[in-house]
Amino acid sequence: xxxxxxRDSALHASICGTAVTQKKSNSSRLCAVKDQVVWCEVIAVLxxxxxxxxxxxxxxxxxxxxDCKSGRPIVLVGCMHYNPVSVALAERVVRELAxxxxxxxxxxxxxxxxxxxxxxxxxxxxxLRRICDNEFQAAAEVAEDFSxxxxxxxxxxxxxxxxxxxxxxxxxxxxxxxxxEAVRRDIGVGWRALQGEGVRAxxxxxxxxxxxxxxxxxxxxxxSPIFAGALLALIAFTLGLEEIxxxxxxxxxxxxxxxxxxxxxxxxxxxxLVGLIEERNFALARNIRAASMQVLTPxxxxxxxxxxxxxxxxxxxxxxxxxxxxxxxxxxxxxx
Numbered sequence: 001x002x003x004x005x006x007r008d009s010a011l012h013a014s015i016c017g018t019a020v021t022q023k024k025s026n027s028s029r030l031c032a033v034k035d036q037v038v039w040c041e042v043i044a045v046l047x048x049x050x051x052x053x054x055x056x057x058x059x060x061x062x063x064x065x066x067d068c069k070s071g072r073p074i075v076l077v078g079c080m081h082y083n084p085v086s087v088a089l090a091e092r093v094v095r096e097l098a099x100x101x102x103x104x105x106x107x108x109x110x111x112x113x114x115x116x117x118x119x120x121x122x123x124x125x126x127x128l129r130r131i132c133d134n135e136f137q138a139a140a141e142v143a144e145d146f147s148x149x150x151x152x153x154x155x156x157x158x159x160x161x162x163x164x165x166x167x168x169x170x171x172x173x174x175x176x177x178x179x180x181e182a183v184r185r186d187i188g189v190g191w192r193a194l195q196g197e198g199v200r201a202x203x204x205x206x207x208x209x210x211x212x213x214x215x216x217x218x219x220x221x222x223x224s225p226i227f228a229g230a231l232l233a234l235i236a237f238t239l240g241l242e243e244i245x246x247x248x249x250x251x252x253x254x255x256x257x258x259x260x261x262x263x264x265x266x267x268x269x270x271x272x273l274v275g276l277i278e279e280r281n282f283a284l285a286r287n288i289r290a291a292s293m294q295v296l297t298p299x300x301x302x303x304x305x306x307x308x309x310x311x312x313x314x315x316x317x318x319x320x321x322x323x324x325x326x327x328x329x330x331x332x333x334x335x336x
Contacts, residue, residue, distance in 0.1 A: 061086075061199050061320060062093060063327050069334045072104070072292035073313040076327060078199055078320035079135045082219035085208040090135035090317045091142055097313055098146040105149035107288045107316040108136045111156045122223070132223040139317045153287035153316060155280060164275045171267045183270060190273025193281055193325040281325035285336045288316045288326065 061078035077093050079086035097103040108115070115136075122128040124141060143150055154160075174183050292314045318326065329336050 061089070061323065063198050063323055065327060065331055067289055067292045067330050068332065069289060070292040073102075074288065074292060074330060075313050075315045076323050077135075077139075077315060077317050078323040079317060080209055080213065080216055081319060082132070082134050082223070083209055083212040083216040084133070085206070085212050086216075087133050087135045087138050091138040094139045094142045094315050094317075097315060098142060098148060102312050103143070103146060103148045103315065104312050105151055105291050105314050106139050106143040107151040107153040107291050107314055108140065109154050109284060109316070109318045109322065110136055110152055111154045112152050114154075114157050115152050118223075128222075132219045134219065134223070135317050139315070149291070151287060151291040151314075153284050153291070155283040160275070160280065163279065164271050167271050167275045168267050171270050172263070175263065175266065183266065186274050187266075187269050190270070190278040193273070193278035194321060196324040196328045198324040198327050199320065277321050278325065281322055281329060282336060284316070284318065284322060285326045285329035285333075288314060289330060289336060 063074075063076040063078075065074055066072065067074050075093060075097070077090050079090055094103065094106055110118070118137070122132055122137075124137070129137065140150055171183055174180065316326070
């Protein structure tokens with residue numbers, strides 16, 4: 001009886017040990033699956049941004065054309081924000097036109113409140129200005145040196161933030177109330193805003209831009225505390241999902257993770273393609289056109305430069321994702 005009891009205890013311990021090992025193995029596999037789901041979500045969003053732009057023989061990230069309404073020359077400079085290569089490109093294009101007396105004004109993808117806060121935080125000549133070098137201030141400082149006009153072409157950050165929150169809530173509600181078709185149409189409209197004649201993705205994957213990307217990210221985090229906080233919150237939220245998982249029900253959690261990640265991807269796609277790009281394209285195009293329909297060179301500077309030397313072109317410094325959409329609006333629509 002004693003030997004049988006010992007054997008039963010050993011057998012029970014072996015079974016329990018196997019169960020614990022299996023549970024740990026399931027938990028490890030579940031965590032690995034979650035990591036894959038998160039990376040797939042990131043790749044899906046990036047693919048939505050880049051795939052429609054990809055093509056061989058891509059043009060440089062500078063578009064030159066005439067506004068179909070004002071007839072004034074427009075130059076769009078596409079940038080990766082804070083990237084040293086983009087900063088140099090924006091400054092060079094503006095300076096070349098200014099030295100040829102062909103620069104009428106510089107338009108920036110920034111709203112008045114953001115621009116004021118930037119100038120207060122990192123004024124020209126300050127240490128932070130050198131650390132967080134950016135294409136907007138680089139272009140504006142050249143325009144200032146040549147007494148050319150400056151236009152702030154973006155819609156207010158308050159409008160953008162409110163619209164992004166509204167889109168996120170609206171997407172979730174529509175997906176759960178049988179209106180997924182409206183979400184699909186909206187994402188399609190945003191997708192098409194990236195397409196069109198102009199710049200292709202090949203212009204944005206040059207060795208210089210890729211090497212400068214880490215610098216751009218660090219500058220973005222240093223110069224945009226709100227963006228840095230949002231990024232840290234997203235990372236903490238993702239890590240929190242893994243910590244609260246229950247390894248006892250891997251199949252249920254796996255299905256739940258897939259469903260949540262799918263929902264999150266759809267929400268992010270609509271927010272980015274529609275709220276950050278497509279809708280802001282209209283505001284940018286409208287304000288760039290407004291700048292092109294007036295002589296922005298200050299009168300005193302215009303008198304000093306002489307008749308016919310008040311400049312012609314409006315140079316707009318924008319994020320790369322806006323180039324094709326803004327160009328299409330300014331070359332085809334008189335109603336913007």
